[in-house]
Amino acid sequence: MESRAIVTSVENHVEDPEYRAGIIDLLGALGLGELSAFQRLAADAELAPTLADQAALAGMAAAEYRHFERIRDRLAELGVSVDEAMGPFREPYAVFHAKTAPSTWLEGLVKAYVGDQIGTDFYREIASAVDEDTRALVLEVMADAGHADFAVDRVRAAIEEDPSVAGRLALWGRRLVGEALAQAQRVAADRDALTSIIVGSAGRPGMDLAELGRVFARLTENHAKRMAKLGLAS
Structure with a gap:
């Protein structure tokens, strides 16, 4: 209910310069994430052990690039490169x-599934405090390109074949969550306009400190669920 109230209240703020700057920051961060995902999936495809895996990752990379194009086009509509x-x-x-x-190939799969998804969760949380059009675009480009099921299948198969890899990948997953949460906090703190989207400003409500705490708690909980799905301890 609280998130819905925030969304309803921001619909009339799309022309506010501070709000517009925050939206540009949000789309900029998302766009770079999608471009980076495209580049890394394309590189991971070259390391894939089979042609079928290479083709699957190449298709996912293409989907990420299409997401990047959607953000690029929206930024162009806003007059921003x-x-x-x-x-x-x-x-x-x-x-x-x-x-x-x-x-390793497996570490790359875990990073794309676990590490990147923390960022995805973070931006979805922010989307609860933006206008309807921006929220729809954010949710569209955050949609899974098929990597989740692919990563879970390949990592579980690798663990079944060699159970010793589970310990190493679990440690890797814990490292990823620490770095990803630190990055999310750093990005939010360093960009005043983006921060204003999250916490609000004069005449435009946002999340209070308690809700922000719950956001990061949910990010951690979702991470634990993904690790369990991979068959790894969080």
Whole structure:
């Protein structure tokens, strides 16, 4: 009920300069995430052990690029280039990916399923506080491109074949969640306009500290559920 009240109240703020800047930041962060996902899935496809796996990942990469194009087109409608909107997020994304570079095919699958999904959950939470058109676009580009079932199937099969990989991947998953949550908090704190979308501003309500705490609790709970689905301890 609270999230719905926030959404209803922001419908009349789409022309507010601060709100518009926050939406551009939101779309910029999302767009860079989709572009990065495309690039990494394409690279992972080259490491896939079978041609069928390569083809599956290539298809997922193409879907992520289509998501990027949707955001790029919306930014163009707002009169903003991808460099202008996404540029501010390049460094935090680069830091995150440098700290979480997978060393194996399986680590890459876990990262795309577990690590990236924390960011997906975070932006879905923010979408509860934006206008209807922006929310619809966010939810559209956050839709699973088929990677979840693919990752779960391949990781579970690998564990069944060699149970010793489960421990290493569980440690990897815990590392991913720590880095991903830190990145989400850092991005929100460093961008005032994006922060205003989350916590609101004069005349436009947002989430209070208690609700923000619940948001990050839900991110952690969802992470644990995904780890369990992979057959890994969180």
